[in-house]
Amino acid sequence: MTTLASAIHLLAALFLLAAFAMLSQRRLANLITLYAWQGAILASCIALAAYATGSAHLYASALLNALLKILLVPALLRSLARRLDVQWDRESLVQIPTVMLIGLGLVIFAFNAALPIAVPGAAINHATVGIALAALLLSLLMMILRATALSQVIGFLALENSLIFAATSVTYGMPMVIEFGIALDVIVGIFILGVFFFHIREQFDSLNIDRIEGHHE
Amino acid sequence: MNVSIGLPWGLILSALVLWSALAFASPFTVRFPRIAPFIFPLGAVGALCVATAGLLALHGPPVATISPLGLPGLPFHGRLDALSGFFLILFGLTTVAISLDLAGYRRHEHYPTAERIGAQYHILLASLTLVFVAADSYSFMIAWEAMALSSYLLVITDHLSGATRRAGFLYLLIEHVGALALLAAFAILIAQGPAGAPLSFTFTALHAAHPDAAVAGLVFILAFLGFGAKAGLIPLHVWLPQAHPVAPSPISALLSSVLLKVGIYGLLRVAFIILPTPAPWWGLTTLSIGLMTALLGALSSAVQNDMKRLLAYSSVENIGLITAGIGLALLFSAYGLKALATLALIAALYHCLNHAFFKGLLFLGTGSVLHATGERRLSRLGGLIHRMPQTALLMLIGTLAIAGVPPLNGFVSEWLTLQAFLKATALPRPYLAMGIPLGAALTALVAGLAGYVMVKFYGIVFLGRPRDAQRAQARESGRLERAGLGLLALLCLLAGVWPAGVIALIRPAAHLLSGANAMITTGDLGARVGVGHATYVPWVLWIALGAIALAAILILRVRAARGARRVPVWNCGHPLASARIQDTAEGFGQPIRDVFAAFLAMRRHRPAQDDRVPRYASTIEDRFWQGLYQPAARGFALLFAATATRQPRRIAISLLGVLMTLIGLLVLAP
Amino acid sequence: MIAHLLVRQTIQILFVIAMAPLLAGWIRQCRAWLSNRSGAGLLQPYRELFKLLRKQPVVAEEASMLFVATPYVVFAAMVVAGAMIPMITTRLLLAGAADAVALAGVFTMARIFAALAAMDLGTAFGSMGARRTMLVGFLAEPALLMVLFTPALISGSTSLVVIVHDLARHGVILYPSMVFAAAAYVMVTLAENARLPVDNPDTHLELTMIHEALNLEYSGRYLALIEWSAAIKLLVYIGIGAALFLPWGITQGPGLAGLPMAYALLVAKLAAAGTGLAAIETLSAKLRLFRVPEFLGTAFLLAVLGLLVRYLFGH
Known part of the structure; x- marks a missing residue:
C-alpha cells in the first residue's frame, strides 16, 4: 500500500471521527470548531487527491473548500451564535450515549452497504465510500436529533461536507462549476438562514424546534 | 448391545x-x-x-x-x-x-x-x-x-x-x-x-x-426454550431470582452451581450431538439472547438489596455469558470453522466450571452469614470481616474470582471468551464479522459490571462497621461449613493457577461436540494457556506480584523505625456518629440506576417538601414482569373468564367433553 | 539468554519505579507553567514520597488486614503492569506471561482492592469514593479492552509483543482504525488516572473527588505507596500508549546495545505525552460526575468504531 493511499485512509478515518464527535457534542461553540476541523480534513483530502491526479481544478477546489469551511462559514456561524446568544444546545432529544449507539448501527449499515461497491482507481476504494456514506448518515441523524435550529443547520452543513467527500473519493471531485455553485449556495443559505433566525426568534422568542413546531397555524 | x-x-x-x-x-x-x-x-x-x-x-x-x-x-x-x-x-x-x-x-x-x-x-x-x-x-x-x-x-x-x-x-x-x-x-x-x-x-x-x-x-427452538427455562435465560429467567434466594443457602448453592448447568448440558447435547449441523441463525439467536441475559443479569444484580437475590441475578449474568460462548460456537460450527468452535466451547465450559465453584462458594458463604446474623438484607449487615475472619477470607477469594480478576479462575474463562470473540472476524458474512466485536464489547462491559457488583456485595457484607447493632455479635461459622467453603475456594485457586489442568478436563468434551481440536496450546508445567501468540501464565503473575509486594514490605518495614500507631478513624475530622452514615446497598447501586435507567423498571418515592417524616424509597422490578408476564397472566385470566361462563354447570357434561376429546385424539392418531 | 532477559526486565522495573514520580513532577511543572505559576520543581514528588516514608503511619483501630495489605497489592499490581509492557524492548521475561487482556485484568484487580480497602473503615467518604471509582472503572475497563482489541485485530493476536512488533515493522503507515483507538485511549487514560476532566488530582473536594476519597484514611508509608502506585499507573498508561501508537524505537534484537537509545526515546515520548496531558488538563474543566459515564461511553463507542473501521479497511 502506498503512503498516499494510507494518508487518504487516515484522513477518511479522521473525517468520520469528526462526524462522530459532532454527534456527541453539546456545546455550540465546540460544534462549530469541530465543523471547521472537518472542513480542514476535507480540504486536505481533496488536496491529496489533487496531488494524486495532478489536476489543477482539484487544487482549486481544495483551496475553495479550505477558505469556505475553515474560515468563512465558521466565522459566520460564530457571529450568528453570538448575536442570537445561544451557547448551548438544549438537552438533546435523545440521550447522547443512545445517539452514539444509533450512530454505531448506522456506521455498520453504511460499511456493509459500501462493501460491494468497488471503484476503479488507485487510492480510492470501497472503504472511503463507506466512510463518506457513514458520515452522511451521521449528519442526517444529527439533524434529526438536535433540538435547536442552529445546530440543525450545522448538521446540514456537515451533510454537505460528506457529499463533497463522497464525490471526491468516488470520482475525484465534481466539475468546477458545480462546486462553485454549491459553495455559493452554502454561503447564501447561511445568510438567509441567519436572517430567518432573527425573525423566528422575534416571533417565537426561542429557537427550539418544538416551540416552533407548536405553531402550525 | x-x-x-x-x-x-x-x-x-x-x-x-x-x-x-x-x-x-x-x-x-x-x-x-x-x-x-x-x-x-x-x-x-x-x-x-x-x-x-x-x-x-x-x-x-x-x-x-x-x-x-x-x-x-x-x-x-x-x-x-x-x-x-x-x-x-x-x-x-x-x-x-x-x-x-x-x-x-x-x-x-x-x-x-x-x-x-x-x-x-x-x-x-x-x-x-x-x-x-x-x-x-x-x-x-x-x-x-x-x-x-x-x-x-x-x-x-x-x-x-x-x-x-x-x-x-x-x-x-x-x-x-x-x-x-x-x-x-x-x-x-x-x-x-x-x-x-x-x-x-x-x-x-x-x-x-x-x-x-x-x-x-x-x-x-423448542429445545432452546426448554433448556433456557432451566438455565434461566431471558425471558424465562424470572423464576431464578425468586426461587434461589428463598431456598436454604446450601440448596441455593446447588441450584446455582449445578442445576443451571443442567440446562447448558441439555442445550449442548441437543444442539451439537443430536441435531445435524447448525444453521447460522441458531448461533446468532443463542449469542444475542445470551448477551442480553448477561447484561440484564449484571444490571439487575447491581441494584439488588438482598444478598442472595444479588447472587441469583449474578447467576443469570454468568449463564448469559456461558450461553453467549455457546452461541459463538454454534456460529463457528455453522460456517465450518470447527477449531474456532472448539475454542468457544472450551471458553463456555470453563466458565461453567468456574461459575459452579465460585457461585457455590458465595452462596455457601451467605448461608454462614445468614446463620451468624439472621439477616439477608444488605442494608443491615456490615463489618463481618472482624467477626468471621476466615469466612471473610474465603469469600474474598470467591469475590475476586467472580469479578474476573487475574490470577484467579474467573479471569481465565473471560480471557478465553474474549479470544474466541476476537477470532470472529474469520466469519464470512460482513454483518456478522462487524457485529461480533460489539458482542466482545458487551462481554467486556458485563465483566466490568460484575466487578462493580462484587465490590458492592463484599464491601457491604464484610467491610465497614455493622449497620445494625443487634447483628454485631455474629460468630464464626462451624468447621464443616468452613471446610465446604475452603474446598470451593481451593478449587477456584486451582482452576485459576492451573488452567491447563482444567482444559484437559474440557478438551475431550469440546472435541466430542465440535469434532475438531482447539487452537489452544498449553505448556510450562501445564500453567500456560495460549491462543495463537497470546499467552497467559497465571503462576508467573502470582510470583511477580508476590515478589514485588514482598520486596516492598521488606524494604519499608526494615527501614521503618516504628510500627503503625492505632487511632480512631480520622474521617476528615468528622467524628463517626453512626454506622448508618456508611453507603447502603441502595446508595452503592445508585450510579447504575442512573446510567442504565432505561433498562430498569424503577419506581421511586421521594418526600415532598413539607413531609414531617421524609421517606425515600425505590423499588426495582424486572421489566419482563411488566412487559411479558403480567400481560400474559391477564390474557389467561380473560380467556378463562370467557370460557368459564360457557361451561355447563353439570359435571357429567364436562366429563363427556373429556371423553370426546380423548376419542377424537385416538381417531386422529395415525 | 535468560540472563539478558533478566537484566532487561530488572532495568525496566527499576526504571518504571524510579521514573514515575519524575513524570508526575514534570506534568505538575508543565501545568504550573501553563497557568503562569513557577511550580515546585521536578523533584517535588520525590520529596513528598520520602517525607511520607519517614513518618510513622497512623492506622485506624477498626482497620482489617485488607486495609493494611491493599497498598502493597496495588503497588505490586502497578509495577507488574509496568514490567510486562514492551515499551522499551519486546524481549522481556514477563511479556509472555500476560497479554493485553491480562493487563486490563491487573488494573481491575488493583482497582477492586483499592475500592474494598476504602470501604473497610465504614466512613462515608470511603464508600462514596469506592462507588465512584468502580463507576469509572466498570466503564473504563471495557473501553480499554476495546482500544487494545483494535491493534490486536490488526496483528491477529492480543499479545503485546506481537502487536508492537507488527506495528513497528510497518514503519510510517498510520492505521485509520488506530485514530479512533487513540482518541478513545486518551479519554480512558484521563479517566483511569483520575485526571481532569474526570477528576481533579489537586483537590479534596467532597462533592467531586473520586480517587482522593479512596486514600483519605491512609498515612505514612501506606499513603506513600498509594501515591507512588498512582504515579506508576500514569507512567504505565502513557507507556502503553507509546507502545501502541508510537511504536518506533522499541528494540527488538536480543542484545543490550540498543537499550540506551530506546530508553532515551521513551523518556522523550513520556515528556511529550506529559506536556500534552498538562495541556489537556489546563484547557478542560471538570465534568460533573453524572456526565462521566457519558464521557466514558463515548470513549467506549469510539473504540468499538475503531474495530469497525479496521474491518472496513481490512488493516
Whole structure:
C-alpha cells in the first residue's frame, strides 16, 4: 500500500471521527470548531487527491473548500451564535450515549452497504465510500436529533461536507462549476438562514424546534 | 448391545444406591439421632464417586449400558461420554463441598427441616446423575422431572412463608413450561425416525433421524426454550431470582452451581450431538439472547438489596455469558470453522466450571452469614470481616474470582471468551464479522459490571462497621461449613493457577461436540494457556506480584523505625456518629440506576417538601414482569373468564367433553 | 539468554519505579507553567514520597488486614503492569506471561482492592469514593479492552509483543482504525488516572473527588505507596500508549546495545505525552460526575468504531 493511499485512509478515518464527535457534542461553540476541523480534513483530502491526479481544478477546489469551511462559514456561524446568544444546545432529544449507539448501527449499515461497491482507481476504494456514506448518515441523524435550529443547520452543513467527500473519493471531485455553485449556495443559505433566525426568534422568542413546531397555524 | 458394567458405571451405581439409602434413612434420624451426623458426609462420598466416574469417562471410549429398570420393552439407556463426564466432574466436586456444608448447616435447623432436606437432597443428587448419563429421551425426561420436583420441594423448604410458596410455584410453573417444550422437541424428533421401524427413543436413533432444516430449526427452538427455562435465560429467567434466594443457602448453592448447568448440558447435547449441523441463525439467536441475559443479569444484580437475590441475578449474568460462548460456537460450527468452535466451547465450559465453584462458594458463604446474623438484607449487615475472619477470607477469594480478576479462575474463562470473540472476524458474512466485536464489547462491559457488583456485595457484607447493632455479635461459622467453603475456594485457586489442568478436563468434551481440536496450546508445567501468540501464565503473575509486594514490605518495614500507631478513624475530622452514615446497598447501586435507567423498571418515592417524616424509597422490578408476564397472566385470566361462563354447570357434561376429546385424539392418531 | 532477559526486565522495573514520580513532577511543572505559576520543581514528588516514608503511619483501630495489605497489592499490581509492557524492548521475561487482556485484568484487580480497602473503615467518604471509582472503572475497563482489541485485530493476536512488533515493522503507515483507538485511549487514560476532566488530582473536594476519597484514611508509608502506585499507573498508561501508537524505537534484537537509545526515546515520548496531558488538563474543566459515564461511553463507542473501521479497511 502506498503512503498516499494510507494518508487518504487516515484522513477518511479522521473525517468520520469528526462526524462522530459532532454527534456527541453539546456545546455550540465546540460544534462549530469541530465543523471547521472537518472542513480542514476535507480540504486536505481533496488536496491529496489533487496531488494524486495532478489536476489543477482539484487544487482549486481544495483551496475553495479550505477558505469556505475553515474560515468563512465558521466565522459566520460564530457571529450568528453570538448575536442570537445561544451557547448551548438544549438537552438533546435523545440521550447522547443512545445517539452514539444509533450512530454505531448506522456506521455498520453504511460499511456493509459500501462493501460491494468497488471503484476503479488507485487510492480510492470501497472503504472511503463507506466512510463518506457513514458520515452522511451521521449528519442526517444529527439533524434529526438536535433540538435547536442552529445546530440543525450545522448538521446540514456537515451533510454537505460528506457529499463533497463522497464525490471526491468516488470520482475525484465534481466539475468546477458545480462546486462553485454549491459553495455559493452554502454561503447564501447561511445568510438567509441567519436572517430567518432573527425573525423566528422575534416571533417565537426561542429557537427550539418544538416551540416552533407548536405553531402550525 | 451388551450390558457392560465397567468401573465408571460401578461407581455411578454405587453412588445412586448410596444416595437412595441416605434419602431413605434420613427420616429415621429423628429416631436414631446417632446416625444423623453421617448422612451428609456419606452423601459427599457418593459425590466423590460420581466425580471419579466422570474423570474416568473423559478419556475412555463412550460406555453405553442398558439398565434392567424401566418399562418392559422400554429399558433405560445410559451412556457415559466425555460431555457427561465433564458435567459429572463439575457436579461431583461442587456437591462434595455442598454436602460438607450441609453437614454443618444441619445442626442449626430444627425438626423436621434437616430430615426433609436430607431426603430430598439425596433424591435430587440421584436424579441429577441420571440426567447426565441418560441416553434416551424417555429416561432423560423421567430423570428431568424427578430433578424438577425434588428441587421444587427443596426450594419450598421454608414453606410456612407465603413468599417462598409463591416463588416455588413460579419455579414449578416455568419448569413445566420448559419440560413441555422439551417433550415436544423430542416427540418431533422421534416422529422423524424411519417409517415402519419401531419407535426408538435413544439419542443415537434421534441423531440418525436427520430431520430437514425446517424441522431441525423447530426442534432447536423448542429445545432452546426448554433448556433456557432451566438455565434461566431471558425471558424465562424470572423464576431464578425468586426461587434461589428463598431456598436454604446450601440448596441455593446447588441450584446455582449445578442445576443451571443442567440446562447448558441439555442445550449442548441437543444442539451439537443430536441435531445435524447448525444453521447460522441458531448461533446468532443463542449469542444475542445470551448477551442480553448477561447484561440484564449484571444490571439487575447491581441494584439488588438482598444478598442472595444479588447472587441469583449474578447467576443469570454468568449463564448469559456461558450461553453467549455457546452461541459463538454454534456460529463457528455453522460456517465450518470447527477449531474456532472448539475454542468457544472450551471458553463456555470453563466458565461453567468456574461459575459452579465460585457461585457455590458465595452462596455457601451467605448461608454462614445468614446463620451468624439472621439477616439477608444488605442494608443491615456490615463489618463481618472482624467477626468471621476466615469466612471473610474465603469469600474474598470467591469475590475476586467472580469479578474476573487475574490470577484467579474467573479471569481465565473471560480471557478465553474474549479470544474466541476476537477470532470472529474469520466469519464470512460482513454483518456478522462487524457485529461480533460489539458482542466482545458487551462481554467486556458485563465483566466490568460484575466487578462493580462484587465490590458492592463484599464491601457491604464484610467491610465497614455493622449497620445494625443487634447483628454485631455474629460468630464464626462451624468447621464443616468452613471446610465446604475452603474446598470451593481451593478449587477456584486451582482452576485459576492451573488452567491447563482444567482444559484437559474440557478438551475431550469440546472435541466430542465440535469434532475438531482447539487452537489452544498449553505448556510450562501445564500453567500456560495460549491462543495463537497470546499467552497467559497465571503462576508467573502470582510470583511477580508476590515478589514485588514482598520486596516492598521488606524494604519499608526494615527501614521503618516504628510500627503503625492505632487511632480512631480520622474521617476528615468528622467524628463517626453512626454506622448508618456508611453507603447502603441502595446508595452503592445508585450510579447504575442512573446510567442504565432505561433498562430498569424503577419506581421511586421521594418526600415532598413539607413531609414531617421524609421517606425515600425505590423499588426495582424486572421489566419482563411488566412487559411479558403480567400481560400474559391477564390474557389467561380473560380467556378463562370467557370460557368459564360457557361451561355447563353439570359435571357429567364436562366429563363427556373429556371423553370426546380423548376419542377424537385416538381417531386422529395415525 | 535468560540472563539478558533478566537484566532487561530488572532495568525496566527499576526504571518504571524510579521514573514515575519524575513524570508526575514534570506534568505538575508543565501545568504550573501553563497557568503562569513557577511550580515546585521536578523533584517535588520525590520529596513528598520520602517525607511520607519517614513518618510513622497512623492506622485506624477498626482497620482489617485488607486495609493494611491493599497498598502493597496495588503497588505490586502497578509495577507488574509496568514490567510486562514492551515499551522499551519486546524481549522481556514477563511479556509472555500476560497479554493485553491480562493487563486490563491487573488494573481491575488493583482497582477492586483499592475500592474494598476504602470501604473497610465504614466512613462515608470511603464508600462514596469506592462507588465512584468502580463507576469509572466498570466503564473504563471495557473501553480499554476495546482500544487494545483494535491493534490486536490488526496483528491477529492480543499479545503485546506481537502487536508492537507488527506495528513497528510497518514503519510510517498510520492505521485509520488506530485514530479512533487513540482518541478513545486518551479519554480512558484521563479517566483511569483520575485526571481532569474526570477528576481533579489537586483537590479534596467532597462533592467531586473520586480517587482522593479512596486514600483519605491512609498515612505514612501506606499513603506513600498509594501515591507512588498512582504515579506508576500514569507512567504505565502513557507507556502503553507509546507502545501502541508510537511504536518506533522499541528494540527488538536480543542484545543490550540498543537499550540506551530506546530508553532515551521513551523518556522523550513520556515528556511529550506529559506536556500534552498538562495541556489537556489546563484547557478542560471538570465534568460533573453524572456526565462521566457519558464521557466514558463515548470513549467506549469510539473504540468499538475503531474495530469497525479496521474491518472496513481490512488493516
